[in-house]
Amino acid sequence: MKNSLVSISDYGKDEILEILDLAAHFEANPNQKVLEGKVIATLFFEPSTRTRLSFETAVNRLGGRVIGFSDAATSSSSKGESLNDTIKIVSNYADVIVMRHYIEGAARYASEITDTPIVNAGDGSNQHPSQTLLDLYSIRKTQGTLENLDLTMVGDLKYGRTVHSLIHAMYHFHPTFHFIAPDELKMPEEYKLFCKEHNIPYTEDAILEGNFSKTDILYMTRVQKERFQDLMEYERVKDVYCLHRDMLEGTKDTMRILHPLPRVNEIDMDVDTSEKAYYFQQAQNGLYVRQAILTKVLGLSI
Amino acid sequence: MEKELKVAALRNGTVIDHIPAGQVFKVVDILHLHHYENQITIGNNLDSKKMGSKGIIKISDRYIDEAEANKIALVAPEAKINIIRNYEVVEKRYVTLPQEIREIVHCPNPKCITNNDPVRTVFHVKKQANGQILLHCHYCEKDLKCENAKIN
Numbered sequence: 001m002k003n004s005l006v007s008i009s010d011y012g013k014d015e016i017l018e019i020l021d022l023a024a025h026f027e028a029n030p031n032q033k034v035l036e037g038k039v040i041a042t043l044f045f046e047p048s049t050r051t052r053l054s055f056e057t058a059v060n061r062l063g064g065r066v067i068g069f070s071d072a073a074t075s076s077s078s079k080g081e082s083l084n085d086t087i088k089i090v091s092n093y094a095d096v097i098v099m100r101h102y103i104e105g106a107a108r109y110a111s112e113i114t115d116t117p118i119v120n121a122g123d124g125s126n127q128h129p130s131q132t133l134l135d136l137y138s139i140r141k142t143q144g145t146l147e148n149l150d151l152t153m154v155g156d157l158k159y160g161r162t163v164h165s166l167i168h169a170m171y172h173f174h175p176t177f178h179f180i181a182p183d184e185l186k187m188p189e190e191y192k193l194f195c196k197e198h199n200i201p202y203t204e205d206a207i208l209e210g211n212f213s214k215t216d217i218l219y220m221t222r223v224q225k226e227r228f229q230d231l232m233e234y235e236r237v238k239d240v241y242c243l244h245r246d247m248l249e250g251t252k253d254t255m256r257i258l259h260p261l262p263r264v265n266e267i268d269m270d271v272d273t274s275e276k277a278y279y280f281q282q283a284q285n286g287l288y289v290r291q292a293i294l295t296k297v298l299g300l301s302i
Numbered sequence: 303m304e305k306e307l308k309v310a311a312l313r314n315g316t317v318i319d320h321i322p323a324g325q326v327f328k329v330v331d332i333l334h335l336h337h338y339e340n341q342i343t344i345g346n347n348l349d350s351k352k353m354g355s356k357g358i359i360k361i362s363d364r365y366i367d368e369a370e371a372n373k374i375a376l377v378a379p380e381a382k383i384n385i386i387r388n389y390e391v392v393e394k395r396y397v398t399l400p401q402e403i404r405e406i407v408h409c410p411n412p413k414c415i416t417n418n419d420p421v422r423t424v425f426h427v428k429k430q431a432n433g434q435i436l437l438h439c440h441y442c443e444k445d446l447k448c449e450n451a452k453i454n
């Protein structure tokens with residue numbers, strides 16, 4: 001179905017900007033009856049409370065109704081029903097299907113077997129486009145533009161899908177990137193090659209310290225213990241990638257810190273009170289972006 | 303001697319030449335030649351001025367269509383296909399990789415839906431600036447180097 005949103009690359013520059021403008025409209029007034037009479041299914045084959053609540057709040061504030069399940073154990077798939085059958089049956093009831101699945105490519109496949117728009121709310125380590133769009137929204141809101149920004153990405157750049165998607169999405173807007181990660185979690189070759197092929201400048205570093213004085217956006221990610229084969233290595237790096245308030249000295253006044261949340265210990269709590277900490281507002285922005293996505297996939301005008 | 307092996311003995315059929323030495327048996331797989339009942343000659347590790355070492359396959363009374371030629375391009379992008387009729391080369395064909403490959407390549411990602419549900423694989427072919435050919439899984443969106451592709 002052509003109206004589905006499975007991967008951030010399904011949207012070109014104009015569609016990304018259209019979503020951000022719509023989201024700004026909803027931020028100004030989040031309670032509107034845009035989805036009145038619509039039924040939205042949230043099918044969470046893998047649990048994710050934060051993402052599900054954000055989508056369901058988006059529906060509720062726009063006057064729509066929600067059906068679905070929050071965990072595969074309570075759904076018919078635990079009785080062995082195939083994804084194909086679940087999607088076809090739910091398509092008979094719902095106007096949009098928001099789905100999260102641990103299998104990579106599940107949302108793409110679902111979008112091919114039904115005419116009901118599919119919104120991917122995460123498929124394994126593959127795509128999570130509403131997260132990428134809320135990151136873009138937060139960047140534009142704090143910087144006033146998406147063009148010509150300097151972004152520093154820190155932490156797990158190897159497995160972190162949010163940073164990979166952000167590279168693909170920012171490519172429309174002439175960014176400069178700085179990748180800061182321990183050796184075991186370095187940015188994969190394919191994304192660096194993507195930057196080279198599109199003339200996007202980038203630097204790489206292994207140490208987080210005083211090297212972001214020109215940065216507009218400091219994008220922090222979780223450094224997860226289970227990613228390390230060598231636990232000694234984890235113990236060695238986990239504090240190196242921890243951001244403290246005193247490290248913000250000398251950074252731009254307009255610099256903002258983003259994090260897809262939940263954090264573990266990569267941002268010290270003493271950063272939370274800094275005006276440069278933006279990660280809680282960033283999560284809040286997810287609501288408006290998801291309202292925009294639902295409106296767009298339904299082709300509704302506001 | 304080599305020239306004789308290549309063409310002269312074949313009356314009607316197909317000669318696939320300039321296959322990289324390590325890939326000959328993958329071509330055999332792609333064309334399902336294991337159960338083919340007519341004559342087949344397979345040469346491997348032959349000297350080649352152009353490639354150093356190469357393989358060649360001659361198949362009697364079997365003609366390769368364009369779709370099959372495209373599949374061969376996956377494992378032998380330099381391959382040259384000669385169609386022989388009555389001892390004469392009647393058609394020379396170079397293989398070309400299609401933009402999209404359906405079904406024949408297996409996705410190596412165990413979490414990919416094509417390995418978990420009855421979904422057929424689809425790969426998009428991308429050529430990088432350094433010449434590397436990548437196969438991009440339409441579903442899990444992971445890249446696979448062409449030479450590592452496992453053919454179903």
Ligand SMILES: [Zn+2]
Pocket residue numbers: 105409410411414415416439440441442443444
């Ligand atoms: Zn795949």
